[in-house]
Amino acid sequence: MVIQTYEDALNFIHQRPRFKKKPTLARMRLFLQRLGNPQRGQRYIHVTGTNGKGSVVAMTRQILMEQGLTVGSFTSPFITRFNERIAINGEPIADQDLLHYVQQVAPVVEALDKELPAGGPTEFEIDTAIMFCYFADHDLDVVILEVGIGGLYDSTNVIESPVVTAIVTVGYDHMKYLGSTIADIARQKAGIIKNGVPMVTGNLPNDSQRVVTQVAKEHDCTVYQFGRDFRTTLVGHQTIYPELSYSGLQLHNERYRLSLAGDYQLANCGIAVTLAQLFMQADGLKLDQRAVRQALLNTKWPGRMELVNQEPMIILDGAHNLPGMQALTETIRDDFKGHEVYVLVAILADKQYELMLGELASLSNVHITVTTFEGPYAGRKSADLGAVVKMIPSHHPIQMVPDWQQAFAKLATQVSTDDVILITGSLYFISDVRHLMLD
Known part of the structure; x- marks a missing residue:
C-alpha cells in the first residue's frame, strides 16, 4: 500500500484487523523490537479501568503539566480526530508527523504479515507503536498510557517498569475478551501490575479488589486504595461541577473545584491527585497545591458530561x-x-x-x-x-x-x-x- 498523504495513513491504520483469535504480547514485542524498542527510556504512568480512565488521564496530565512537566499521553477512543489519541502537553500529533510515523512502521507491518502465521499487528498495536516512536523522538518527563482493553494482553503492557499504575474501575464490558465474571475482568486489568511498582485503585467491587490485592501481593506491590488510603468528599454543589475535599498521602482536606461535571468525577479526581503525588514523590518532589487547583479547573475531556x-x-x-x-x-x-x-x-x-x-x-x-x-x-x-x-x-x-x-x-x-x-x-x-x- 502506497502511503503518501494523511488520509492514506489513516486508511492504512483503519483497514487493519481489530482483534486476533489468540491474545498475546509476543507479536507486539517483536513489532517493537524491529522498530528499535522505542518504548524504552520513558517514565510511564499506566492506567486501566472499565470507565473513567480517560478522565483520570486528563486530570493527571493537567496536574503534571501545571507542575512544569512535559507530558505525553495516549488515549482512546478519539472524539474529534484520530490525532488527539497521541498528544504532548495536550497538543495532538500533527498530520505530517502522523504520516511520517505511519510510513516508518508500515514496512515492518507488511514484513510481519508475511512472516507470522496469524498475520501482523492489529489496528491498536499499530496505534501503540506509532505513539512509542513519536514519543521516543521527544524529550518528555512522563508518558501517561491509557489501556485499550483489559490490561494483561493490551499492547501498552509491553512497558517494563512504570513509575505508578492505576485501576480506576472494574465493571461488565468487553466480556467476550476479558471473561464473564467481575473477578475474571479484574484479573485481566491487574495484568498491568509490575514488581515493586505502586498501584492506585478506585472504588472497586469487593470481588475485584480481592483479586487486585492478591496479584499486587504476588508482585510485592503497594496498593493505595480509594476510601482507605485516600478519599474525596463532596463539599459544594451549586452547579453541575463538583467541589470536593481530598485527603491522602501528604495532603489533608485540600479543596478542589472540578471543570469536569458529574459526581463520578470525585473518585476519578482522587485517583489523579494520588497518581500525581506518587509520581512526584518518586523524584523527591511535592505537588504545588495552587497548581493542582488550577489544573483541575483547566482540565477538559470532550464528550464526558x-x-x-x-x-x-x-x-x-x-x-x-x-x-x-x-x-x-x-x-x-x-x-x-x-x-x-x-x-x-x-x-x-x-x-x-x-x-x-x-x-x-x-x-x-x-x-x-x-x-x-x-x-x-x-x-x-x-x-x-x-x-x-x-x-x-x-x-x-x-x-x-x-x-x-x-x-x-x-x-x-x-x-x-x-x-x-x-x-x-x-x-x-x-x-x-x-x-x-x-x-
Whole structure:
C-alpha cells in the first residue's frame, strides 16, 4: 500500500484487523523490537479501568503539566480526530508527523504479515507503536498510557517498569475478551501490575479488589486504595461541577473545584491527585497545591458530561456501557432532580443496551428518545433500540426516531429553557453529534 498523504495513513491504520483469535504480547514485542524498542527510556504512568480512565488521564496530565512537566499521553477512543489519541502537553500529533510515523512502521507491518502465521499487528498495536516512536523522538518527563482493553494482553503492557499504575474501575464490558465474571475482568486489568511498582485503585467491587490485592501481593506491590488510603468528599454543589475535599498521602482536606461535571468525577479526581503525588514523590518532589487547583479547573475531556449549551442545558456524555450508564443515572438523580431531562440515546449493538436503557427509564423525570447512527465501521453497528423499547418499563413513553439529526432537532424544539437535553450512549455517536454542534 502506497502511503503518501494523511488520509492514506489513516486508511492504512483503519483497514487493519481489530482483534486476533489468540491474545498475546509476543507479536507486539517483536513489532517493537524491529522498530528499535522505542518504548524504552520513558517514565510511564499506566492506567486501566472499565470507565473513567480517560478522565483520570486528563486530570493527571493537567496536574503534571501545571507542575512544569512535559507530558505525553495516549488515549482512546478519539472524539474529534484520530490525532488527539497521541498528544504532548495536550497538543495532538500533527498530520505530517502522523504520516511520517505511519510510513516508518508500515514496512515492518507488511514484513510481519508475511512472516507470522496469524498475520501482523492489529489496528491498536499499530496505534501503540506509532505513539512509542513519536514519543521516543521527544524529550518528555512522563508518558501517561491509557489501556485499550483489559490490561494483561493490551499492547501498552509491553512497558517494563512504570513509575505508578492505576485501576480506576472494574465493571461488565468487553466480556467476550476479558471473561464473564467481575473477578475474571479484574484479573485481566491487574495484568498491568509490575514488581515493586505502586498501584492506585478506585472504588472497586469487593470481588475485584480481592483479586487486585492478591496479584499486587504476588508482585510485592503497594496498593493505595480509594476510601482507605485516600478519599474525596463532596463539599459544594451549586452547579453541575463538583467541589470536593481530598485527603491522602501528604495532603489533608485540600479543596478542589472540578471543570469536569458529574459526581463520578470525585473518585476519578482522587485517583489523579494520588497518581500525581506518587509520581512526584518518586523524584523527591511535592505537588504545588495552587497548581493542582488550577489544573483541575483547566482540565477538559470532550464528550464526558460536556456542557455544550446553557439554555436549554445540552450535555454530551459517552456513557457507552452499563457501568457508565449507571454512573450517569446516578448523576441525573443527584444533579438534575429539579429538571425534566430529555435523553437522546444510541448504543452499539455489542453492548448491554436493554439494561442500559432500563437504568435511564427508572427515573421519573427522564424522557427517552432512542435513535441510530452509522457506527464506527461495517462490523460494529448501532443497536436497533426500537425493537426493545416496549419491553422496558418507563415513566414516560419511549420514542423511536431512526434519524438522529431529526431526533435532535425535534427535541430542541419541544424543551423549555429550564429543561436538560442529554445526548448519550456510544462515544462514536457522541463524536458525530459533537461534530454537528461544534464544527
